[in-house]
Amino acid sequence: MLIQPSRRDLLRYGGLVGAGALLPATALAAADPWHRAADIARTVRAPVFPPRRFDITVFGAKGDGVTLNTTAIARAIETCAAAGGGRVLVPAGDFLTGAVHLKSNVELHLLAGATLRFSTDPAQYPMVFTRWEGVELINYSPLVYAYKAKNIAITGAGTLDGQGSPEHWWAWKGPWGGTAEHGWREGMPDQRKSRAVLFQMAEDRVPVEKRVFGDGHYLRPSFIQPYGCENVLIEGVRIRRSPFWNVHPVLCRNVILRGLDIMGHGPNNDGTDPESVDMMLIEDCIFDTGDDCIAVNSGRNEDGRRLGVPSQNILIRNCRMKQGHGGITVGSQISGGARWVFAEKCRLDSPDLWYAIRFKNNALRGGLLENFHYRDIHVGQVGRAAIACDFNYEEGAKGRFTPILRHITIERLRATRATRVLDSQGLPGAPVTDIALKDCSFDGVTEPSILRHTERVALSNVRVNGKPVQALDQLQPF
Known part of the structure; x- marks a missing residue:
């Protein structure tokens, strides 16, 4: 039927x-x-x-x-x-x-x-x-x-x-x-x-x-x-x-x-x-999973904009993420927007987990993403970066819609082995903005962070490989 x-x-x-x-x-x-x-x-x-x-x-x-x-x-x-x-x-x-x-x-x-x-x-x-x-x-x-x-x-x-x-x-x-x-x-x-x-x-x-x-x-x-x-x-x-x-x-x-x-x-075996x-x-x-463990979405491109319904008011807690592309992910089918997503007391650990916290968007999607609050996150091992904000996902800048990602606060994240701390890449005219890292530590870091078209990143009591950092150019291995 x-x-x-x-x-x-x-x-x-x-x-x-x-x-x-x-x-x-x-x-x-x-x-x-x-x-x-x-x-x-x-x-x-x-x-x-x-x-x-x-x-x-x-x-x-x-x-x-x-x-x-x-x-x-x-x-x-x-x-x-x-x-x-x-x-x-x-x-x-x-x-x-x-x-x-x-x-x-x-x-x-x-x-x-x-x-x-x-x-x-x-x-x-x-x-x-x-x-x-x-x-x-x-x-x-x-x-x-x-x-x-x-x-x-x-x-x-x-x-x-x-x-x-x-x-x-x-x-x-x-x-x-x-x-x-x-x-x-x-x-x-x-x-x-x-x-x-x-x-x-x-x-x-x-x-x-x-x-x-x-x-x-x-x-x-x-x-x-x-x-x-x-x-x-x-x-x-x-x-x-x-x-x-x-x-x-x-x-x-x-x-x-x-x-x-x-x-x-298997392919695209997202958890939820x-x-x-x-x-x-x-x-x-x-x-x-064979893809993102959790991926918050709200519709792709024109269909997401046609319906125009964001994902919002989501609380994630006490979860365990093993293999996957991203642990706690927002996007990339995110044209309807997302806001007020919270995560706490989660453990993420696998050499086959690419990123612990991940945002994916591009200029074909657009969408307003704001107000993400994560705390008490334990990261054992990730294969790439602990935190990734990517506006170049799939089609990247090939579109006429402006992706917006702002107001991300991450507190008390502890990473035992992360290749990079942060990989944040916005687009010209569409920067990622307002990322705050508080009371976080990142060990096992071997590559410098990547920050392109990213504005207003605040660090408070952040340590990389055991050493305190106050400036963005210090988010690199020592």
């Missing part, structure tokens, strides 16, 4: 999480922005479900790893929703399934020993309205999908296995420079042509309902995507081998990711990509 928005939906989405959703600016919050972070933690609450239970095996599901259980799981979800909500239970076993579509007031709960193993047959993922690399379209359903639902959850101690591999899904990427073998060889079909067509459609303002892809286009589905949803909880489960992005909430409000163990080293979200808590999660 094709799920797509009405024209009214397309016009109203900007109002779901618009600027009016910002928290009140009190004098106290203005003096200490971390009061806003505390407000996010207090305000975001997990959905509560009625005490009803719907075991998928009662509806005919078999955990033998062979039987396709898509219909049985859908029946359990539909029955649960029709009854007014509750818990759809996945018991211990290996349950093969196609796309799972959640409905309002439904909690999908996986017991310990339970695996939802998602089919590698693209035919098991019907066409739906979705967003792919920041652009709206009609494409394969994400493996777990919800559209305009309220009060939904995925919880438990079980595993969701997307079965991404060099044999399935990953080769659709085409050429890729990742650390894992992904299966593509010269002459094999891949996403490149369709990706370019989709992006041009967005630039030309082709109506979303006419951007129909799917079979023959090789645009991989995301793993978990709540779209336009309110009150979302994803907690406790293990998420493995995604075809594409792992957890991708779009235009959602009031979202919690808690205690997740996300691992997949909050896109145009408002009020989100990410805590106690482990990310071990």
